[in-house]
Amino acid sequence: MRTVVSRLIHSRSSISGFHKVSASTNGRFLSTDSNKVDETFKVAEANNSDSNSNKVDEPFKVEEAETVDVLPPPTEKLLVLGGNGFVGSHICREALDRGLTVASLSRSGRSSLHDSWVNNVIWHKGDLLASDSWNEALNGVTSVISCVGGFGSNSYMYKINGTANINAIRAASEKGVKKFVYISAADFGLANYLLQGYYEGKRAAETELLTKFPYGGMILRPGFIYGTRSVGKLKIPLGVVGTPLEMVLQHTKPLNKLPLVGPLFTPPVNVTAVAKVAVRAATDPVFPPGIIDVYGIQRYSQQKSR
Incomplete structure (x- = not known):
């Protein structure tokens, strides 16, 4: 019983410690409020995918334009x-x-x-x-x-x-x-x-x-x-x-x-x-x-x- 209680206390202190860590991505700090655990994980997930989302938002770039032969409009x-x-x-x-x-x-x-x-x-x-x-x-x-x-x-x-x-x-x-x-x-x-x-x-x-x-x-x-x-x-x-x-x-x-x-x-x-x-x-x-x-x-x- 003492062993179980000890493990629970250790687990809680680890989570608390996780919240107190200031995690940052691209200069933005996550919340350390223990009442906002869900929001913290969501922000962390979003930040981890920032690089991918930025690439999606960027306009599609073509390295080299393809040459297509287009006929001129017909002349009467x-x-x-x-x-x-x-x-x-x-x-x-x-x-x-x-x-x-x-x-x-x-x-x-x-x-x-x-x-x-x-x-x-x-x-x-x-x-x-x-x-x-x-x-x-x-x-x-x-x-x-x-x-x-x-x-x-x-x-x-x-x-x-x-x-x-x-x-x-x-x-x-x-x-x-x-x-x-x-x-x-x-x-x-x-x-x-x-x-x-x-x-x-x-x-x-x-x-x-x-x-x-x-x-x-x-x-x-x-x-x-x-x-x-x-x-x-x-x-x-x-x-x-x-x-x-x-x-x-x-x-x-x-x-x-x-x-x-x-x-x-x-x-x-x-x-x-x-x-x-x-x-x-x-x-x-x-x-x-x-x-x-x-x-x-x-x-x-x-x-x-x-």
Whole structure:
């Protein structure tokens, strides 16, 4: 019995002595109050793991950053067919202003204009009626705008306005081009019969486009397109006639429904408006596919681009 009591006294004095010891970690002293034994052991345990907890709180550090090859964001490349013509040159300039990579394909190649923007276009020379001469121009192209057209005999007009554009539409579809915009022409009633090959060619190209590009094909049907046309060193201000006509005829839309002569009241449209809408149609992901008449061209040209 005496031995047991002696051991209990010895044990108690050891615990008491433990409490009286000033244990410190990182300069912090533990409590020596015997009534706070639990808190003392908790603090001691926490202090013993201070070094680990500090490491957890520190931000993760990478000794050497891993090199990852990240592809740059895709760049839209626009190919303008007939980019050195009256409408085509305005489209090229509008597209460059929008920050696009612009290429042009035509039978004569580089534009004869001496404006500074000409140097920023990739010029290709080729004939749409001979695929071997121009097929490479579609490499890397995301959208196409065709301004190809011409006048002459009925067979020639059908070939230039129809066959040439059909060839381009099919080739672009095979290359995976996303959008194709075709500058067609408004109906002019009796004029359609006088220029039969011209309009039959246009409508054949339109049909092919809506077949090959049901979700990314846009057809612009302007009437008379006015603006400053350059012929060599001569500049012809077509706006002198076109501007007042547009102001008057845009308010006579009901007359456009008259049989035979109604289409003659179709208002002219500025070449800048045509270019603006064509580029927007080729690049805006939410631009609706289908046919845009002259009134639609006027409306879209007045809206802000996305």
